[in-house]
Amino acid sequence: MSADVQLENVSVRFGDFTAVRDASLTIQGGEFFSFLGPSGCGKTTLLRTISGFQELSEGRVLIGGRDMAGIEANRRPTALIFQNLALFPLMSVWENISFALEVRGESKQQRLKRADELLELVALPGQGNKRVDELSGGQKQRVAVARALCAEPEVLLLDEPLSALDLKLRQHMRTELRAIQQRAGITFIYITHDQGEALTMSDRVAVMRQGMIDQVSDSTTVYDHPETAFVASFVGGNNAFPGRLTAANGTEATIDTPDGTFSARTSSHSALAVGDESIVFVRPESVFFAQESEQGNLVEVTLVSQEFEGHFWHLVLETQGGRAVRMSVMNDGAPARYQPGEKLTIGFSTTNAIVLPKGELAAE
Amino acid sequence: MISWLKQFSSRNGVGLSVYLLGTVTLWILVMIILPQLLMLDFSFRHNWHHMDPAKMGGPEDVYTLVNYHFLLYGSPNNPDPFNVVDVTVFFRTIIAAVFVTIFDLAICYPIAYYLAQVAKGARARFMVLALIVPFWVNEILRAFAFRILFGEEGTLNAILLALGILNEPIDFIREDVALYAGLGYAYILLMIFPLYNAIESLDKNQIEAARDLGSSWVRIHHRVVIPFAKPGITSGCTMVFMLTAGALALPQIIGGPSSLWFTQIIYQWFNTGSNWPRGSAYAIVLLVVCIAFVFLVMRIFKVRIGEIGR
Numbered sequence: 175m176s177a178d179v180q181l182e183n184v185s186v187r188f189g190d191f192t193a194v195r196d197a198s199l200t201i202q203g204g205e206f207f208s209f210l211g212p213s214g215c216g217k218t219t220l221l222r223t224i225s226g227f228q229e230l231s232e233g234r235v236l237i238g239g240r241d242m243a244g245i246e247a248n249r250r251p252t253a254l255i256f257q258n259l260a261l262f263p264l265m266s267v268w269e270n271i272s273f274a275l276e277v278r279g280e281s282k283q284q285r286l287k288r289a290d291e292l293l294e295l296v297a298l299p300g301q302g303n304k305r306v307d308e309l310s311g312g313q314k315q316r317v318a319v320a321r322a323l324c325a326e327p328e329v330l331l332l333d334e335p336l337s338a339l340d341l342k343l344r345q346h347m348r349t350e351l352r353a354i355q356q357r358a359g360i361t362f363i364y365i366t367h368d369q370g371e372a373l374t375m376s377d378r379v380a381v382m383r384q385g386m387i388d389q390v391s392d393s394t395t396v397y398d399h400p401e402t403a404f405v406a407s408f409v410g411g412n413n414a415f416p417g418r419l420t421a422a423n424g425t426e427a428t429i430d431t432p433d434g435t436f437s438a439r440t441s442s443h444s445a446l447a448v449g450d451e452s453i454v455f456v457r458p459e460s461v462f463f464a465q466e467s468e469q470g471n472l473v474e475v476t477l478v479s480q481e482f483e484g485h486f487w488h489l490v491l492e493t494q495g496g497r498a499v500r501m502s503v504m505n506d507g508a509p510a511r512y513q514p515g516e517k518l519t520i521g522f523s524t525t526n527a528i529v530l531p532k533g534e535l536a537a538e
Numbered sequence: 539m540i541s542w543l544k545q546f547s548s549r550n551g552v553g554l555s556v557y558l559l560g561t562v563t564l565w566i567l568v569m570i571i572l573p574q575l576l577m578l579d580f581s582f583r584h585n586w587h588h589m590d591p592a593k594m595g596g597p598e599d600v601y602t603l604v605n606y607h608f609l610l611y612g613s614p615n616n617p618d619p620f621n622v623v624d625v626t627v628f629f630r631t632i633i634a635a636v637f638v639t640i641f642d643l644a645i646c647y648p649i650a651y652y653l654a655q656v657a658k659g660a661r662a663r664f665m666v667l668a669l670i671v672p673f674w675v676n677e678i679l680r681a682f683a684f685r686i687l688f689g690e691e692g693t694l695n696a697i698l699l700a701l702g703i704l705n706e707p708i709d710f711i712r713e714d715v716a717l718y719a720g721l722g723y724a725y726i727l728l729m730i731f732p733l734y735n736a737i738e739s740l741d742k743n744q745i746e747a748a749r750d751l752g753s754s755w756v757r758i759h760h761r762v763v764i765p766f767a768k769p770g771i772t773s774g775c776t777m778v779f780m781l782t783a784g785a786l787a788l789p790q791i792i793g794g795p796s797s798l799w800f801t802q803i804i805y806q807w808f809n810t811g812s813n814w815p816r817g818s819a820y821a822i823v824l825l826v827v828c829i830a831f832v833f834l835v836m837r838i839f840k841v842r843i844g845e846i847g848r
């Protein structure tokens with residue numbers, strides 16, 4: 175069973191501080207939905223509001239169409255996986271997993287059976303009698319998932335459960351979680367500040383900034399069609415050229431910046447008028463080397479440094495105005511072609527550049 | 539041992555190491571081991587041992603079990619099969635101490651839980667202060683105040699009579715209500731603080747996780763909080779039990795006239811009876827039985843001694 179989750183104008187305040195501001199969205203039943211945002215933007219607060227541990231100051235939370243106001247955490251059809259997992263250290267693995275059944279007064283036999291099934295599901299067969307502190311980080315994580323699934327929630331809420339794991343394990347667990355979600359067929363609401371995690375696993379992503387939801391879309395749309403300057407700068411690397419719009423024709427616009435005059439596509443979500451302050455965003459992988467004689471978006475730069483990262487060279491360049499520009503070049507096996515200090519011309523196409531209204535950028 | 543000493547002195551510096559080792563050794567030897575050994579030695583002596591220098595060290599001055607025998611069987615012309623008065627008082631003291639301990643635990647657990655997990659910041663600090671400050675009042679003042687409160691003409695009776703709850707006054711002191719209330723109150727901090735420490739270190743998320751999985755509050759305490767707080771519960775209970783069983787001033791002042799506390803009997807041997815060996819023997823029996831009892835209970839609740847220190 176899976177249920178959809180609706181947030182209607184949800185605000186959460188701590189004293190004068192607003193942790194979540196007027197959040198409204200609908201998460202489909204059975205969806206893998208992620209909230210992505212920098213540390214402190216209110217992700218945990220929002221999740222705790224859905225699970226019933228945090229009272230909201232305004233608005234409504236509906237799960238499966240039912241208003242959750244006045245329904246306590248232990249009566250909601252949600253299960254929360256905590257940022258620190260919060261397994262019970264004094265219980266064995268199987269007791270942890272079947273705790274929800276213990277609460278319902280099921281027999282020990284029933285609980286053992288169900289725990290075994292769930293251990294199978296999370297690929298930890300036969301580990302039920304271990305103590306929690308005998309497990310590795312990844313195993314603990316899976317036990318936490320199994321414990322939550324045992325409650326048969328309609329919505330599973332996950333608060334950065336992978337953040338404590340090393341890179342390899344994290345990547346492995348991503349696939350695993352996604353597989354578990356598809357097998358269990360329930361709604362997953364996943365929280366992370368790691369964009370890679372959000373983009374690879376989710377059906378849709380909500381990008382949060384200081385308690386507000388900036389954009390809700392699927393992964394590729396978030397990456398390719400950001401709607402705000404914050405989303406453009408937070409999700410993936412991006413070069414920003416602030417300037418002023420001088421002409422617009424509906425899908426494309428011309429922007430005057432201190433580093434040159436560029437043309438870029440506009441976002442259908444943000445209306446820009448001539449004269450507006452705006453920012454042109456270009457991804458490092460969309461930047462290419464150009465000839466001075468070429469037409470289009472060209473910038474004169476000096477190479478500052480270059481880093482080798484296996485399949486990419488990452489170059490840091492500086493415009494004549496002193497703006498840093500990042501560029502990623504596919505490694506074709508040839509040795510580094512340029513030396514730091516060398517003067518170069520780079521360019522980018524109009525379709526690979528997007529112009530958005532001026533706004534807050536993500537911290538580097 | 540030598541290498542441990544070297545390590546210890548390189549970690550703390552020679553001056554501090556000598557001071558620490560010196561004072562701790564002195565403390566353990568002079569304040570703890572030596573006096574208890576003297577008492578133990580005393581308990582196996584005849585009473586004339588230290589009073590009659592002529593016989594001292596003579597052929598009759600040998601170790602004896604008379605004092606322990608007396609506790610069990612009384613004087614030779616005792617008609618009963620055992621020393622009814624002393625043995626009864628002994629067990630009554632132990633049982634009463636157990637009840638005071640359970641009573642304190644029941645009262646303090648919710649308070650400690652509230653302080654450790656629910657209240658925050660200023661309110662928690664205020665509550666702790668409100669718990670501590672009353673203990674600035676010294677024991678004797680508190681004890682006599684309890685007499686006024688609980689006496690037959692006392693405040694409590696006056697209130698209950700005025701409210702019409704009672705028709706005639708109850709002598710709370712004769713009924714030992716005052717004593718139990720006083721003992722229960724006297725060591726309440728020694729129960730609250732170990733409990734508070736233990737519960738405070740429990741990750742709030744564990745409580746919420748249990749809640750999230752549908753658990754009632756009763757089950758959360760039963761399955762998550764209490765197992766976690768067991769070391770704190772044990773150390774609180776042990777302290778309250780030991781101190782209650784060994785209390786003297788309160789039973790002396792607010793105990794009912796008919797009910798003796800075992801410590802009062804011990805005191806009588808030392809004081810009016812001027813029989814130090816017998817007093818020592820009684821005190822040692824109390825000590826040993828209390829320790830044995832504590833270990834037994836820890837065994838039943840599966841707590842290891844090492845956990846208490848945590």
Ligand SMILES: Nc1ncnc2c1ncn2[C@@H]1O[C@H](COP(=O)(O)OP(=O)(O)OP(=O)(O)O)[C@@H](O)[C@H]1O
Binds near residue numbers: 188213218220
């Ligand atoms: N109980 C609280 N009282 C006061 N302020 C709070 C409380 N809980 C959270 N906040 C504040 O709300 C903001 C959002 O916190 P939240 O824990 O939701 O962030 P987050 O997005 O989960 O961050 P992270 O990625 O670091 O976990 C923070 O500025 C935090 O200080």
Ligand SMILES: [Mg+2]
Binds near residue numbers: 217257
């Ligand atoms: Mg968080």
